[in-house]
Amino acid sequence: MIIEPKTRGFICLTAHPKGCEQNVLKQIEYIKSKPTTNGPKKVLVIGASTGFGLASRITSAYGSNASTIGVFFEKPPKEGRPASPGWYNSAAFENQAHKDGLYAKSINGDAFSNEIKDQTLKLIKEDLGEIDMLVYSLASPVRTHPNTGKRYKSVLKPIGDTFTNNTVDFHTGEVKEISIEPCSGDDIDNTIAVMGGEDWQMWIDLLKSENVLSKDFKTVAYSYIGPSLTEAVYRKGTIGRAKDDLEATAFKITESLKDINGKGYVSVNKALVTQASSAIPVIPLYISLLYKVMKEKGIHEGCIEQIERLFNERLYAEDLQLDEQGRIRVDDWEMRDDVQAKVLELWQEATTETLPTIGDLEGYKIDFFNLFGFDVEGVDYDKDVDEMVVIPGLQ
Ligand code: NAI
Numbered sequence: 001m002i003i004e005p006k007t008r009g010f011i012c013l014t015a016h017p018k019g020c021e022q023n024v025l026k027q028i029e030y031i032k033s034k035p036t037t038n039g040p041k042k043v044l045v046i047g048a049s050t051g052f053g054l055a056s057r058i059t060s061a062y063g064s065n066a067s068t069i070g071v072f073f074e075k076p077p078k079e080g081r082p083a084s085p086g087w088y089n090s091a092a093f094e095n096q097a098h099k100d101g102l103y104a105k106s107i108n109g110d111a112f113s114n115e116i117k118d119q120t121l122k123l124i125k126e127d128l129g130e131i132d133m134l135v136y137s138l139a140s141p142v143r144t145h146p147n148t149g150k151r152y153k154s155v156l157k158p159i160g161d162t163f164t165n166n167t168v169d170f171h172t173g174e175v176k177e178i179s180i181e182p183c184s185g186d187d188i189d190n191t192i193a194v195m196g197g198e199d200w201q202m203w204i205d206l207l208k209s210e211n212v213l214s215k216d217f218k219t220v221a222y223s224y225i226g227p228s229l230t231e232a233v234y235r236k237g238t239i240g241r242a243k244d245d246l247e248a249t250a251f252k253i254t255e256s257l258k259d260i261n262g263k264g265y266v267s268v269n270k271a272l273v274t275q276a277s278s279a280i281p282v283i284p285l286y287i288s289l290l291y292k293v294m295k296e297k298g299i300h301e302g303c304i305e306q307i308e309r310l311f312n313e314r315l316y317a318e319d320l321q322l323d324e325q326g327r328i329r330v331d332d333w334e335m336r337d338d339v340q341a342k343v344l345e346l347w348q349e350a351t352t353e354t355l356p357t358i359g360d361l362e363g364y365k366i367d368f369f370n371l372f373g374f375d376v377e378g379v380d381y382d383k384d385v386d387e388m389v390v391i392p393g394l395q
């Protein structure tokens with residue numbers, strides 16, 4: 001079929017297999033040029049199909065020849081209806097990995113559930129024996145608790161006061177003020193239940209109790225801090241409470257892995273266009289200004305550059321360069337004083353009229369469409385493609 005982008009609000013309902021494949025191959029090429037010394041060998045990635053998780057899988061496989069198991073929740077294709085992008089990404093990754101003689105298998109389903117955890121455990125036992133690294137890169141709006149069956153929904157809201165600031169509709173370029181009402185009821189607890197650390201800890205507890213974590217095992221989950229501009233809706237909002245919980249979980253995990261010298265870390269990553277971040281108000285305007293400033297300074301990175309730096313200059317390097325709260329920081333360039341001062345200055349000037357010049361709205365849009373395999377260089381979108389792509393190592 002001929003596949004075109006079909007957007008609705010912050011999401012795109014279609015994805016292009018060839019564009020997704022190109023994106024994956026580009027990331028693989030990048031990592032092949034930057035091998036990881038003493039990198040991981042047997043890696044489980046939860047949330048492996050897009051964004052930071054996919055980049056982590058590629059960095060493991062192509063940086064240090066790691067065998068990878070990827071867990072994700074993606075929509076398979078149907079005749080005449082394309083799959084979700086993570087499906088095509090995973091197919092492209094596995095096809096290439098298998099060609100290159102790398103072990104790569106995947107599990108598609110709800111990582112929060114006991115069934116998927118058990119299935120993953122079984123696969124580790126059968127194929128790898130143990131793992132030396134687990135990357136936890138889930139981004140989900142909902143979680144059904146495996147033990148109680150209760151369904152939690154996360155919200156992206158400020159705590160206490162209504163937050164009013166500018167945002168941009170990146171499709172139309174319109175900059176306008178929005179107000180977000182503060183959270184209420186169980187919003188904070190619900191958001192913690194979805195995006196906090198409980199599920200990460202559950203994975204570790206299960207795999208530890210079944211003796212499939214190697215000596216010196218490492219695990220990392222991803223967090224975000226960001227500037228004061230977005231603080232009310234992000235770090236000091238409901239999602240920030242979940243990130244506090246996730247960060248605290250890293251220490252609990254390290255504590256629980258003492259006997260195998262295992263370590264749990266949180267890496268604070270840079271703001272990037274992903275499916276998860278496009279849905280957060282105010283962030284798209286911030287990102288379009290940030291991209292402009294970081295590109296001008298020659299320090300812009302995407303997911304793959306971020307994760308390559310995380311592995312090569314932090315996780316598998318001499319010095320993790322932890323901050324005073326024990327976190328790894330690869331948001332260091334985003335948070336540089338000169339970068340933040342410039343973004344703040346531009347923020348005051350940003351209007352529908354000025355944004356195309358003072359911000360990188362174009363870069364935002366391209367990155368957004370790239371997520372779904374559109375606007376990718378070297379892809380002929382007028383050509384018929386087979387939407388019924390198979391992930392070769394899918395269990
Ligand atoms: P993403 O939306 O690109 O990736 C989410 C992944 O989780 C996908 O592989 C998806 O299939 C999987 N997933 C979602 N629900 C699932 C479920 N129930 N079971 C199994 N898999 C499921 O998101 P992104 O942006 O890569 O986020 C990953 C982590 O990085 C999140 O913790 C996020 O908060 C964090 N982060 C994101 C930043 C950004 O600007 N995008 C910045 C810093 C941290």
Ligand code: NA
Binds near residue numbers: 048049054138139
């Ligand atoms: Na991810």
